Amino acid sequence: KGTGGGRGQRPSVATTTTMDVRVAPFEQARGGSIPPNARRASLSCCARLRLVACALPTFAACAITCAAIALPVPVCKAADASDTDAPVAGCIADVRVLGEPGTLVWADEFASAEPDGRPNASHWRYETGDTGWGNDELQFYTDRAENAAVADGELTITARCEAYGPRDFTSARLTTAGTFSWASDHRLDVRAWLPTGVGAWPTIRMLPTESAYGAWPLSGEIGVVELVGCDPELALAAAVTEELNAAARTRVTNSSELQPGWHNFSLVWREDSLQWFFDEQWVLEHRKRDGDGPSRWPFDRRFHLVMSVAVDGARGGYCIDEPPSCSDPAELGRPQRLRVDYVRVSTRRDGCAPPRAAAEDTQPRQAPAVCEEWAGALRVTTFAQRAGPRAAKVAAEAIAAFWRLVRVADRSLSARAALGTGAAIGALVAVIACACACGAWPSRTVA
Known part of the structure; x- marks a missing residue:
């Protein structure tokens, strides 16, 4: 299922500093x-x-x-996870940090392939068919090397104009379902080059391995990144649940401007939060709130990775009235290729879980925590959090x-x-x- 919906806004953390200033009259x-x-x-x-x-x-x-x-501002790191709600003097609260990854637990560097050039079968499975995939997509997903192949250290998923069964377009949809899945306290890193042709809809997403809470969207979806050729400079990150779904237009989403080329997409999955980074820049966060159940936080189960290039559909062709042209090179007149350099899943090692204290607390409670400089990128969402x-x-x-x-x-x-x-x-x-x-x-x- 797609992660449709309107373009989101960058989330921000509302903070307010109130000053009670009493001054004497001019004469006094x-x-x-x-x-x-x-x-x-x-x-x-x-x-x-x-x-x-x-x-x-x-x-x-x-x-x-x-x-x-x-x-540079020191990052708050709690020595005791139970005290992460307590601010630490000298630290800035609620920072977004993407540090170095931890222990690598699964990866595909695309250094090898099957004899026919298709991706390694021990890592990837094909999902095939022409069902429209719930989004009125126009492609037929195949398991051919013409649509998904590994060469020169890269995986390439190609959407192309060609008659195949009842469809006029073919592509591929690869998944790690049946080979690898993971849960919270892990980090995903994908280096990819997304196609930008009008009508193309490349996506890298995560879906639940078992639909413990029901069919989509009840069991959730994590849109690591997607891009549509109708708006080729905006890449979208999203979280989809029963409450936060495309139909209700209430998804947790955010867009980030990207120029054509290689980009790094990272997802840090904690027990109570999801954080997205594009090129080490924080773009979105979805947090579990106290009392949240599966309708808003179904992300307590294992998920697997899905990568594809769809054609047209609810998002891919929203700016055109007809199917994409097979003669116009700006549309599907040339093959639309999603190139992937690597996919890596590692344990989370990002410095700290974000404290939830207000940054303007000038006399914070003392807690068994320490401040440390972090070698990664430090991202602060608001002026109040930083200043x-x-x-x-x-x-x-x-x-x-x-x-x-x-x-x-x-x-x-x-x-x-x-x-x-x-x-x-x-x-x-x-x-x-x-x-x-x-x-x-x-x-x-x-x-």
């Missing part, structure tokens, strides 16, 4: 009311210099904060600088003018701090 800030004869209509040269001098510490604080945020207490400090500095400006300016300006000047500078500082800290960082990766 300077120690009393302002004598009318002490107010002037304009700033003197010395007063201007004092205003600039008071603003400098705030801008310096902003610059230092931006520089600090740009540095957290630092951003609050910048805001506090801006407020303090504002009142320093008030105290200086009230010797030269009216109360209204002094407050206006301070407010303008404070707003500018806030904008700069936000630009420095937020900017493009929701998608930034640091080593």
Whole structure:
């Protein structure tokens, strides 16, 4: 079954930092009311210099904060898994990490093949037929080398225009069902080149080996990656369950822009979460919530891998009214090939399970945990998760600088003018701090 549905949005973690700031009225800030004869209509040269001098510490604080945020951040790693909910001082909570894989438990590097060139039968099985596969697909899946072959260290699955039985297109659908399946606490890595012809629908997905909770989608589906030629630069990751299915348009999905070429697709499967990475960039996460049952979290069973290139169907041809053209090279006028360099399944060794604590907790509970630098890619989903207490400090500095400006300016300006000047500078500082800290960082990766 396909992982249809609309294009999703990058998930984000909503975090809010609330500051309770109490300030004295203007007159109290300077120690009393302002004598009318002490107010002037304009700033003197010395007063201007004092205003600039008071603003400098705030801008310096902003610059230092931006520089600090740009540095690698230590990852929170709990020494005791039962304490992963407790934040650790100095660590940033809820990070997305793709570290080095653990022990390799299954792999196909496509260094060998069957005598006729087909993929190794000890690793792969064929699913054949022209049933439409629940998506109105137009191809006939065969078990021929013309549609799935290994050569030069690569597996190639090819969809092509040719009459075969009642169909005008052929392709292949390979699966590890019957040869290998796995459950949580593992990581999948696939290096592949996806075809982009209009009408082509390459997918790499995982399906339940036993439908313990019922037929699709009740027992779940994990879309490792899929791409449709109608939108060839967007690769989709998805989780499908009874509650999160294509028909209800409530799937957990996210798209990521990809240029044609080789890409690495990784899935980290924990007991209570699924995390997708494209080229080591975190793109999607689906978590098990307290109380979730099989209707939302059927991912407590073994799954196997399925790779295919479908033609047309619910997603593959949504942008065309007729079957793909067999003469137009932008469609199926040339064979559409899914090339796979390797498939690897390893034990999970990614540094830590993400703590669920709020990043803005500036006085976290102490827990038996340690912070460590991780050699992999560190991905942070939101500004609040990365900056957290630092951003609050910048805001506090801006407020303090504002009142320093008030105290200086009230010797030269009216109360209204002094407050206006301070407010303008404070707003500018806030904008700069936000630009420095937020900017493009929701998608930034640091080593």
